[in-house]
Amino acid sequence: MYKLVTKEVLSDVSKKFEVEAPLVAKKAQPGQFIILRVDEQGERVPLTIADSDPERGTITIIFQEVGLTTKCLGQKEAGDYIADFVGPLGKPMEFPEEPGRVIAVGGGVGIAPVYPKVKGFHKAGMDVTSIIGARCKDLLILEDEMRAVSKELHVCTDDGSYGHHGFVSDILQKYLDDGEPIAEIIAVGPLPMMRAIVNQTRPYGVKTVVSLNPVMVDGTGMCGACRVTVGEETKFTCVDGPVFDGHQVDFDELVARSRMYLDQEKKALENCRC
Ligand code: FES
Known part of the structure; x- marks a missing residue:
């Protein structure tokens, strides 16, 4: 279990937590992310490491309440615990x-x-x-x-x-x-x-990198859930990214894949009991 040390409400829909995770904080570098589960039955959600403090052993996460998991997480308070917090993942x-x-x-x-x-x-x-x-x-x-x-x-x-x-x-x-x-x-x-x-x-030829946040499951390159086409090659965002050359990313495919589970997400939110 991982303790939520502090909570800050940034806006009506955005929340910030510091999470006690000393081993993650020791190794975290800018650009990397974590995957968390709020409880044992929960889905796995990737979130960027917004900040880390190796001295205090904490990782800062910021998220918008857009689905069931982030809504449930947003209702937690400082002092509460979540089930899993895995990282740091991805390339710095x-x-x-x-x-x-x-x-x-x-x-x-x-x-x-x-x-x-x-x-x-x-x-x-x-x-x-x-x-x-x-x-x-x-x-x-x-x-x-x-x-x-x-x-x-x-x-x-x-x-x-x-x-x-x-x-x-x-x-x-x-x-x-x-x-x-x-x-x-x-x-x-x-x-x-x-x-x-x-x-x-693109017309200016200026290198432009983007950080992607698709659906993820294992976060270790095994399941293929986070695949994205970059420069006509299949890449796994969790191990090859999350940062990619934006001019090479197939955004049409990415947008289509991001909409694949909208119905299930809607139903899950309707049945939300948190
Ligand atoms: Fe499974 Fe990336 S989350 S391969």
Whole structure:
């Protein structure tokens, strides 16, 4: 059993927990993730390691309540326990090979997986320009944390309730247009957002990496649940990713696979007793 040490409500739908998991905290690196189960009967859910503290032996996870498991998890309180917490899984993030500006783009709860990467760059002495966005101000998360590790931070809301009125892609376009070398763009968020960003950057030939979060079961490359086509090859997100070259990812297939279990998820939510 794993203890939930602290809980923070970031927005109506986003929660943050620190989980006591000293062995995971000892080895966790930016870009990696964990798989948890709330209880013995629960599904396995992958979540990015948003932060880790080897001294305290804790891992920070941030999630949006979008399905049964995340809804049940969101109702837990500090001091409660969950059944399983496995990690760190996946490959740690890599540093850009080319010189130039690094731009990190985070949309919605995708800001959570972007944050440890930007923090990792910041720790390594690299400057990162960050662009974060949400549907409205109340859904925006980790603004202060992102500001602390970014050279510049741009904030956008779809409804104009805070920051730039519009999409993260509007701000990104200005950097693409100004012609200054860009070493790498990191984009994490909902699939439509990541697809839009890679389509936007493709004509400029700027390396654009995305962090994927498909359905996972074992997290060790055995079951094939997390397969994704990258550059016409089948990859397993849990062991080959979760970060991939966005220009090589087959987003049509990924979106179709992400919708495969919508009916079952809906039924499970209707029968939710947590
Ligand atoms: Fe089973 Fe990746 S989760 S192969």
